[in-house]
Amino acid sequence: MTLYMVQRCLFDHLRRLEAAGDGPKPTIVTEGYDLTPEEVRAVSEPDIGAIYAMGTHPVIINGFCRALGYKRADYRTLLENSGVVPERKKTRWQK
Amino acid sequence: MAEIVMAYSASHAPMMTADPGSAPREQADNFFGALEKVRDTAKEKGVQAIVMITGEHFTNFFLDGLPQIAVGLDDAHLGPPEVWLQVPKKMVPSDPGLAAHITAKLVEQGQQPALSYGMKLDHGFMTVYYWLDNTMDLPMVPIVLNCTTPPLMTVRQFHEFGRALGNAIRSYDGLERVALVAGGGLSHFVGEPRVGDIDEEFDTWLLDILAKGDLSDIIDIPNDELMEAGNGTGEIRSWIALAGAMNDAPGEVLSYVPVYEWINGMGVVLYKGDKEAAAV
Numbered sequence: 001m002t003l004y005m006v007q008r009c010l011f012d013h014l015r016r017l018e019a020a021g022d023g024p025k026p027t028i029v030t031e032g033y034d035l036t037p038e039e040v041r042a043v044s045e046p047d048i049g050a051i052y053a054m055g056t057h058p059v060i061i062n063g064f065c066r067a068l069g070y071k072r073a074d075y076r077t078l079l080e081n082s083g084v085v086p087e088r089k090k091t092r093w094q095k
Numbered sequence: 096m097a098e099i100v101m102a103y104s105a106s107h108a109p110m111m112t113a114d115p116g117s118a119p120r121e122q123a124d125n126f127f128g129a130l131e132k133v134r135d136t137a138k139e140k141g142v143q144a145i146v147m148i149t150g151e152h153f154t155n156f157f158l159d160g161l162p163q164i165a166v167g168l169d170d171a172h173l174g175p176p177e178v179w180l181q182v183p184k185k186m187v188p189s190d191p192g193l194a195a196h197i198t199a200k201l202v203e204q205g206q207q208p209a210l211s212y213g214m215k216l217d218h219g220f221m222t223v224y225y226w227l228d229n230t231m232d233l234p235m236v237p238i239v240l241n242c243t244t245p246p247l248m249t250v251r252q253f254h255e256f257g258r259a260l261g262n263a264i265r266s267y268d269g270l271e272r273v274a275l276v277a278g279g280g281l282s283h284f285v286g287e288p289r290v291g292d293i294d295e296e297f298d299t300w301l302l303d304i305l306a307k308g309d310l311s312d313i314i315d316i317p318n319d320e321l322m323e324a325g326n327g328t329g330e331i332r333s334w335i336a337l338a339g340a341m342n343d344a345p346g347e348v349l350s351y352v353p354v355y356e357w358i359n360g361m362g363v364v365l366y367k368g369d370k371e372a373a374a375v
Contacts, residue, residue: 004158011157018176058286058326059152059243065286072110073291073358080288091323092312093300 002034003055009033009043010056014063048075049082097193097267100140100368102341103133103349104277104305104334105226107149108359109218112181112225122352122361129350129363130226137227140368142274144190144234145227146197146264148337149219149278150242150330155211162209163248164256166198167237174216174224182221183231190234192269197236200263206256214239223278240336242279242329250321251314253332257339264340265369277337279330281351281360287326293353297324298360301331305338305364308345334364341366 013028020026030040042050046068052061065075106126115123154176156162171186201208214237216224224235238260241247248256264273281301282294304313313335321329338346346364354361367375 007158011153018178021178052287056286057153057158057244061286062290063153072356076288076290079286079290082288085288089320089323091297091320092316093297093324095296 005033005035006039006043006051006054007056007060009035010051010060010064014060014067017067048078052079053082053084097264097270097273098369099261099264099275099340100142100272101136102275102337102366103363104337104346105130105133105223105363106281106359106361107219107222107278108283108354108357108361109177109180109222110357110359111361112218112222113179117356118354119356122354125352126350126354126361126363127226130223132349133363133365134227136365137274140274141272142233143270143272144193144236145224145274145276146193146236146238146260147220147224147276147278148238148240148260148333150333151239152217152219154217154219155214155239158244161241161244163241164206165209165211165214165239166194166201167211167214168194168198169212169214172214172216172235172237175221176215176217180218180221182225185231187216187224187231188234189236190270193264193267193273194236196267196269197260197263200266201256201259204259204262206259208238219278223276227276240332242332243326245318247318247329248332249318250316250332250335253336254310254314254339257336258342260336261340261342275337275340277333279333280328281331281362282325283327283359284325285327285358289325291355291358292325293355293358293360294324294328295353295360297328298351298353298362301334302348302351302362302364305334305346306348308338308343310335310338310343337366341372344372
């Protein structure tokens with residue numbers, strides 16, 4: 001229902017993974033969060049592009065992708081296909 | 096009173112400890128060689144404790160309560176929470192007297208740091224700290240900064256924070272030789288379509304500014320413009336704060352390598368200690 005709830009759900013999941021250490025990885029819990037069906041789908045599949053398009057904080061996305069086993073920049077294609085590509089602007093350091 | 100006997104800023108890409116061999120050999124040697132020089136300098140100076148500032152990564156705080164600055168006040172802090180970082184877990188000793196003094200003196204100077212007990216030391220601290228002291232016995236006072244979640248303190252505000260932090264450390268009478276360390280940056284992108292990019296032009300521009308000790312070109316940069324160099328690049332706030340603490344003295348750029356395998360511009364800038372700088 002809110003972006004905060006999506007982010008809270010992902011953040012809590014990452015903490016549960018951290019607590020599990022080398023043990024079995026817990027699956028994501030969506031009960032108890034006020035999420036729309038689309039939000040439940042996005043975090044459960046997961047659909048990284050949709051999670052990004054909702055406005056989820058990039059540090060949370062990065063942590064979530066790492067937990068899913070993506071390394072370095074190999075989740076980039078999932079975000080490039082999200083349909084949300086930030087516009088690039090001229091900066092003072094560019095020659 | 097304590098002297099800041101050395102200060103340095105260094106990038107803290109997790110891969111530098113998690114998978115150091117993934118970088119091209121020449122780049123890794125360049126970066127780690129700089130960290131070895133820093134480590135030798137710390138031994139030579141007899142550093143008794145460090146104060147370390149770095150970006151918060153939702154390790155200690157979340158959106159329900161996110162301070163712009165927080166000081167860890169415990170006797171020791173656990174690090175790192177990331178099991179994959181290839182750094183052993185340990186309760187890293189702090190100097191609680193110095194931490195409490197810093198907090199009080201920051202408040203006296205108009206800063207508003209949050210107080211934090213139970214702070215955890217994630218890769219933002221542990222990558223750089225482990226290279227400084229792999230026994231992890233050197234006391235560390237940790238300070239986290241909000242560098243990624245707007246509204247952010249401006250670069251100028253962090254520069255002022257750094258000045259206040261330097262004053263606070265120097266007015267502490269419980270130690271004689273303290274090092275100030277900043278972790279974070281340089282340019283990098285995470286969790287967005289440009290993840291993996293490095294803005295080498297930004298990195299060399301910033302390092303040139305720090306080498307000259309003239310921050311006028313960056314001190315009033317809007318956050319939106321800074322973000323063009325990467326959504327993780329805001330972590331250079333810790334480098335700016337450190338420059339402020341060292342009174343904008345020229346820094347010595349020991350290393351810069353854009354390590355695409357670590358998705359991070361990697362750099363190290365070293366500053367002379369107070370007495371050495373005054374003698375120049």
